[in-house]
Each structure stands twice: as C-alpha cells, then as structure tokens.
Amino acid sequence: MPNPLAVKVAGLELKNPVMLASGILGLTGLTLKRVVDAGAGAVVTKSVGPCEREGYPNPTVVEVECGFLNAVGLPNAGIRHFRKEISETKTLGVPIIVSIYGFTPHEFAEVGAAAVEAGAAALELNVSCPHVKNTGSEIGQTPRLVRDVVRAVKSRVDKPVLVKLTPNVTDITKVAKAAAAAGADAITAINTVRAMVIDIETTRPILANKFGGLSGVGIKPIAVRCVYEVSREVEIPVIGCGGIGTWQDAVEFMLAGASAVQIGTAIAFNGFEVFKSVRKGIKTYLERKGFRSVTEIVGLSQSK
Numbered sequence: 385m386p387n388p389l390a391v392k393v394a395g396l397e398l399k400n401p402v403m404l405a406s407g408i409l410g411l412t413g414l415t416l417k418r419v420v421d422a423g424a425g426a427v428v429t430k431s432v433g434p435c436e437r438e439g440y441p442n443p444t445v446v447e448v449e450c451g452f453l454n455a456v457g458l459p460n461a462g463i464r465h466f467r468k469e470i471s472e473t474k475t476l477g478v479p480i481i482v483s484i485y486g487f488t489p490h491e492f493a494e495v496g497a498a499a500v501e502a503g504a505a506a507l508e509l510n511v512s513c514p515h516v517k518n519t520g521s522e523i524g525q526t527p528r529l530v531r532d533v534v535r536a537v538k539s540r541v542d543k544p545v546l547v548k549l550t551p552n553v554t555d556i557t558k559v560a561k562a563a564a565a566a567g568a569d570a571i572t573a574i575n576t577v578r579a580m581v582i583d584i585e586t587t588r589p590i591l592a593n594k595f596g597g598l599s600g601v602g603i604k605p606i607a608v609r610c611v612y613e614v615s616r617e618v619e620i621p622v623i624g625c626g627g628i629g630t631w632q633d634a635v636e637f638m639l640a641g642a643s644a645v646q647i648g649t650a651i652a653f654n655g656f657e658v659f660k661s662v663r664k665g666i667k668t669y670l671e672r673k674g675f676r677s678v679t680e681i682v683g684l685s686q687s688k
C-alpha cells in the first residue's frame with residue numbers, strides 16, 4: 385500500500401512531511417540523528433555562515449507566555465568546521481537540509497557550495513540577517529537583495545534551494561515572488577517575528593540585544609496567514625513553520641497551502657515525541673476524512 389504521508393518537496397523525497405526547523409538542535413550530526421530517530425521526514429541544520437561567530441551576549445533566549453523570544457545572533461562554528469558534521473549525517477536516511485547565511489550574495493554562494501560539497505541534500509537560505517551594506521534591516525526585507533542572493537547560490541549549486549522568509553515585512557508575497565523568479569525551489573515561511581520583552585523591575589529590555597525573534601504558539605496565526613498568502617502567489621512549494629506543536633497545527637498549515645511543515649520551539653516544550661505524535665495524528669486525520677494522500681489536503685482551504 386502506498387505511504388499516505390509521503391511527499392515530494394522541491395525534488396526531495398520525504399517519508400512524511402514533518403521536518404525539524406533550523407536552529408533547534410541542528411548543531412551536530414548526533415542531535416540530528418536523534419531527531420531522525422524520533423521520526424522527522426527531513427532535518428534542517430542550525431544556520432551556518434562563512435566563518436566562526438560567537439553570537440550575542442546573554443541573555444539570548446527568554447520564555448514568554450506564548451513561546452520564546454530569542455536573539456542568539458547566529459552563533460556557529462563556520463562552514464569549514466561544520467562540513468564534518470554535515471558529512472556525518474549522510475547515512476541518516478532522510479534529506480539533510482543545510483541552513484546557510486551570509487552578508488553578501490557571494491558569501492551565501494560560497495557557504496552553499498561548501499555545504500553541498502560536504503553532502504547537503506538541499507540548502508535553506510536564512511535571509512533574516514543584515515546585509516553587509518545595510519545593517520539596519522534584514523536581507524529578506526528587500527526583494528531585490530533576496531533575488532541577488534538566490535541567483536548567486538543557484539548559479540553555484542545543483543541541489544534544491546529553499547528560501548526562508550521573514551514575516552517582518554509589509555507584503556511577504558513580494559519577497560516570495562522575487563525568490564521564485566530568481567530560481568528558488570521552495571519557500572519556507574516563516575522565521576521569527578520581531579519582538580521585545582521588558583523586565584518591569586529593572587525597567588530594561590531583558591534580551592542583551594534588546595530586540596529578538598518571537599517563536600512558538602504566539603506566532604502560529606501569523607505564519608498560517610503567510611503560508612496562505614505566499615502559496616497563492618508562487619508556483620513552487622511552501623513549507624510551513626511557526627508555532628507548530630500538534631497534528632492539528634500541522635494539518636492547518638497544510639490546508640493553508642504548505643506541502644510540508646517544520647517544528648522548532650515545540651521540541652523544547654514537548655520533547656522529541658512531538659514528531660511521532662504529529663505524524664500519527666496527520667495519518668489518523670487523513671483516514672478519518674477519507675483522503676488517500678497528505679498531498680490531497682495541501683491548499684484545500686483555498687478552494688471555493
């Protein structure tokens with residue numbers, strides 16, 4: 385009998401549509417293996433850049449009532465060191481998607497080429513980082529910069545390129561269309577939502593960086609809206625991300641237009657078990673509703 389959860393996204397064959405989101409546990413080959421053993425259909429690594437980066441000083445992560453606020457500042461060992469971790473994941477049996485960042489299109493292309501050489505099945509471009517000449521805003525807020533980054537990477541690698549969009553824009557579809565026109569193979573929506581928490585006793589923002597990115601249940605309706613809007617405007621698949629912790633959340637994203645979903649913050653609250661419960665819940669939902677494949681529910685909320 386065919387596997388009802390199997391999906392093909394941007395040329396990647398997934399046994400199920402539930403993936404690990406970037407930045408949560410994806411630091412070493414060993415933690416990625418634990419996520420695969422827990423049943424993820426694919427894993428995305430922590431974002432890796434051209435060279436080692438310490439990140440921001442503490443505190444970098446704060447728990448709030450509806451999720452996490454983080455401003456970690458892209459700490460990572462740099463692609464040269466990370467190559468070893470990537471090559472150790474080759475035998476995991478699911479696609480390993482390496483999340484990369486850079487401060488220029490050239491840097492993105494260099495890091496992407498090295499990641500593919502080390503064994504990445506695909507790349508996810510984290511464009512939620514500042515451009516070298518434009519430190520006030522994120523690359524992902526300017527369609528032209530996103531286009532340049534995607535073109536540069538696509539011209540260097542022959543693996544699928546996913547572009548992870550920031551929700552911190554007025555019209556996310558403009559950025560999605562720029563990425564698609566430049567040759568992106570899929571869109572991941574969304575990264576964290578710009579936010580702040582203030583300690584009323586000290587009277588100061590809690591994060592050392594003052595501002596941070598909100599993740600978890602609080603951003604789910606924003607993410608669902610973004611997936612819905614983007615999937616109507618581009619032909620390439622959309623991968624949903626933002627506040628997913630239950631099978632109901634995953635189904636909601638797929639009905640909005642996501643071909644697959646990513647889970648991040650919920651792992652911190654629910655543990656690795658979340659992959660199994662979401663996967664099983666989607667399968668039971670499909671059976672109960674009479675769908676033969678999970679692909680049948682993608683974008684169903686959009687039909688009139």
Ligand SMILES: Cc1cc2nc3c(=O)[nH]c(=O)nc-3n(C[C@H](O)[C@H](O)[C@H](O)COP(=O)(O)O)c2cc1C
Pocket residue numbers: 405406407408430431445452454456458483510548574575576598599600601603625626627628646647648649650
């Ligand atoms: C502690 C932390 C670190 C993160 N690091 C990255 C990262 O390195 N690259 C990236 O693209 N997204 C990163 N994210 C964003 C997540 O991948 C995801 O887009 C976001 O958290 C929303 O999904 P969630 O609500 O399921 O966590 C990070 C999120 C958290 C909470």
